Amino acid sequence: MTSILVLNGPNLNLLGTRQPEIYGSVTLAMVEQACAAHAKRLGLDATCLQSNHEGALIDAIHAAKGQHQGIILNAGAYTHTSIALMDALISVEIPSVEVHLSNIHAREPFRHASYIAKVALGQICGFGPQGYLLALDALAAHLKEAGAA
Template sequence: MPRVLILNGPNLNRLGQREPDVYGRVTLAEIERMCRAHGATHGIEIDTLQSNHEGALIDAIHGAAETADGILLNAGAYTHTSVALHDAIASVPLPVIEVHLSNVHAREAFRHHSCIAPAVLGQIAGFGAASYLLALDALRLHWESQSA
């Protein structure tokens, strides 16, 4: 059974309370439950981690090289600032999909640039909590295309 690590960065522990007009009212725990259920439907095991600390996210990416078959990463604000996360992603032989709840390209100009985008397989943004499910589907389709 393939395993996916879903990593969530700073402030995502505040989902459901934080700017609900931008991020919705769904909590991170609800998103994680949705992902586990969706993964089970498709034979994918889900591990999750949220951290407000860049180093913890980097350590999790490094560790995933030994324990996971892919990563979904919502790096939060680190998306736009972290060369270190880019380098961590580039250092592991795993497909990584960048995930965002909101459409970052329709928001403030500083959110239009992703430091991690050059190192990931692709991006899914703007579909709220469904962005995670779409990313799981994209990862599954990627694996299928690699084995065909």
């Protein structure tokens, strides 16, 4: 079965309690359950992982090679700072989609820049938890078109 890695970065473990006026009241567990259910409807398998540590996220991306056919990445604040995450995505050559719960382009100017967007198929932001499901739809369509699903 085609497998997608749903990877969440720093502070996303606090969803539901962290700045609900920006990120909403949905918890990370709820996002992960929704991803698993939507992936199943699409004939995919979703594996979810969260870490507050950049190295652990890089390790997960490296380990995805040969195991997952796509990556959905919400790198949190690392989006705007981590050349290492960008390089890891380039290195594994797995199609990826960048996701953000809030519209990073409508927020502080430093959030407008994304190293991840430079190497991702696309970026989905501002749709809250629905963004993850949109990313699954986008990856499923991309993989089908590429003959990988």
